[in-house]
Amino acid sequence: MAKNLNNGNADDINDDARRFLDALQDRVADLMALSETPKNNPGSINFEGYSKFRKMMSECLSFSIIIERRIEQNTTSKKAELEEQFDKLTVAIWSVLLSGSLNFLTVICAQEYLPIGTNHVFVQELKTLYDAEKVLKQEKFVKFMQHGILDQRGRAEKILEEIINRAPQLLEL
Secondary structure (H helix, E strand, C coil): CHHHHHHHHHHHHHHHHHHHHHHHHHHHHHHHHHHCHHHHCCCCCCHHHHHHHHHHHHHHHHHHHHHHHHHHHCCCCCHHHHHHHHHHHHHHHHHHHHHHHHHHHHHHHHCCCCCCCHHHHHHHHHHHHHHHHHHHCCHHHHHHCCHHHHHHHHHHHHHHHHHHHHHHHHCCC
């Protein structure tokens, strides 16, 4: 009887993980659409679009923590498959965050006169760039990274170097 309960529990965890991974994949698609907001309206900073992007970003990252925990609890033969799918989605999330942050920073830096609140956006996106760079450099994600991601990582590194060199001026927005 105990074996049936354990298998049922493992199957439930496995089913939850799969369902959650599918839901996260949908959220990443939504996040990708929101990351394009600055490109769609480069003449002005769209704080509403930015807020939606940040909220969806937080949801994806929080949800990924829950999924990671479910996968860690998984004792079935499907665990490796779930881990691989999760790693692919992790790369996708951080790639979209990297792209979105670069898009927002590009729009911010191109403005002659920056609206109130830009400093907050700038600091948040710097942190996102740093975090994305740190996550995407991990060895376990290398096999899932596409060429475009590597280009964005290089671009992010250059922006971060420039910002570090000019930080006092840029942070006085």
